[in-house]
Amino acid sequence: MMMFIMMPFPSAAGVGPERLLLTTQEWFPYQYKEQGEMKGPGVESVKCVMKDLKQPYQLTMTKWDKAQLMVEVGSQHGFFLASQNAIRDTYAVFSDPLDQQNWSWVFLSDATDVGSEKFKEHIEVAALFGSNKWFWLHKQGYKVERKPRTADALLELLLNGEVGAILANDAVIDESIKKLGVSYRAISRKRVKSNPLGVYFSRAFVEKYPQFLDAFNSSAKKCMGIGYAVIN
Numbered sequence: 001m002m003m004f005i006m007m008p009f010p011s012a013a014g015v016g017p018e019r020l021l022l023t024t025q026e027w028f029p030y031q032y033k034e035q036g037e038m039k040g041p042g043v044e045s046v047k048c049v050m051k052d053l054k055q056p057y058q059l060t061m062t063k064w065d066k067a068q069l070m071v072e073v074g075s076q077h078g079f080f081l082a083s084q085n086a087i088r089d090t091y092a093v094f095s096d097p098l099d100q101q102n103w104s105w106v107f108l109s110d111a112t113d114v115g116s117e118k119f120k121e122h123i124e125v126a127a128l129f130g131s132n133k134w135f136w137l138h139k140q141g142y143k144v145e146r147k148p149r150t151a152d153a154l155l156e157l158l159l160n161g162e163v164g165a166i167l168a169n170d171a172v173i174d175e176s177i178k179k180l181g182v183s184y185r186a187i188s189r190k191r192v193k194s195n196p197l198g199v200y201f202s203r204a205f206v207e208k209y210p211q212f213l214d215a216f217n218s219s220a221k222k223c224m225g226i227g228y229a230v231i232n
Contacts, residue, residue, distance in 0.1 A: 016212045020057040022046065022199065023076040025064035028151070028175050030081050030099065030197075033061060041225070042081040045098040046199070048223035053215055063149065065130035068200075077205045081197040083132045093206045096217040097196030098224055103133060105190040106158060106173060107165040114165050114190065123164035126157050132195070133167045151176040158187075167192065 026032050030042040038059055050057045060067075060076065070076040072091045083101065084094045105114045113119055120141050127133035129147035137144045146163065148154040155176045157163045166173075177184065198220070206213055 015215050016053065016055050016209055017077070017205075018056060020050070020055050021060070021075075021077045022057060023060040023062060023067040023070055023079050024081070025067055026061055027064075027081070027172065029171055031061070042099060042197070045220075045223050045226055046080055048226050049098070049216060049219040052219040052222060063130075064128070068130065071200060071202050074202060074204055076202075078199045078201040080199040082200050083195040083197055085132050085135055087135060088200055092200040092202050093213060094200055095198040095213065096220040096224075097198045098220055099197040100194060101197055102170040102194050103167060103192040104170050104173075105165050105192060106155075106168055107188050107190075108158065108186065110188050112165060112188070119164070124162070125165045125167065126154055126163045127167040128154055133169070137167055152180065155180060155182070 024031050024042070027040075027042070029040055031038060031040040033039070038061060043059065046057075046059070049055075062070075067076070067079045068082075068088070071079050078092070081099055082088065082094075088094070105112075107114065114125070120143070122143075124143045124145055125137060126144065126146045126148055127137055128151065129149050134144065146157055148157060151168065151172045154166050154168060155173060158166045159180075159182065177187070199216070201213060201216075
């Protein structure tokens with residue numbers, strides 16, 4: 001199921017299209033639906049950039065793998081919030097950051113050695129299907145067979161003993177931990193990395209509107225993290 005919002009602004013002549021088409025996933029707390037309205041710091045940061053550019057736009061919310069495919073095939077101009085990887089770089093161009101995410105391993109035992117070759121060879125792990133973390137696990141040689149599409153489902157795989165560890169975004173998995181009533185004393189974490197989050201624009205779009213990305217990046221510097229000020 002998809003939902004979208006449209007916002008009119010006087011067009012920034014010659015820089016962008018008549019209406020910019022951006023798609024995203026429901027990814028609490030960054031972007032989510034509440035009573036039919038898109039909310040969250042990710043949405044607010046994008047709105048800030050659009051207002052600064054005076055760029056008319058439409059936001060669509062759908063499944064994450066579909067959002068990326070829509071940009072790859074050209075039915076949408078870009079997707080957000082995303083971190084950068086080599087697969088996405090083949091068909092899209094990454095913007096300057098609007099936010100940041102921290103990746104951490106989450107597991108149930110302090111004795112879990114997620115970096116050992118024995119663990120990689122024998123223990124199944126998981127991340128949100130279609131996410132940069134999911135692809136990173138595959139590239140690093142971990143056993144990844146499950147395809148959870150929500151953070152709640154991801155955490156439940158760990159709690160039910162179906163996987164030995166999960167790789168998750170700190171802010172996202174914290175919301176699931178609270179929602180499911182899991183004690184923080186029952187889980188352990190190990191920070192993996194921090195990644196900037198931005199918008200991926202299709203290469204065809206960037207070629208058609210060569211001035212747009214520079215203009216977007218200039219506005220992104222002003223709007224970085226502004227979504228938190230708006231919602232707090």
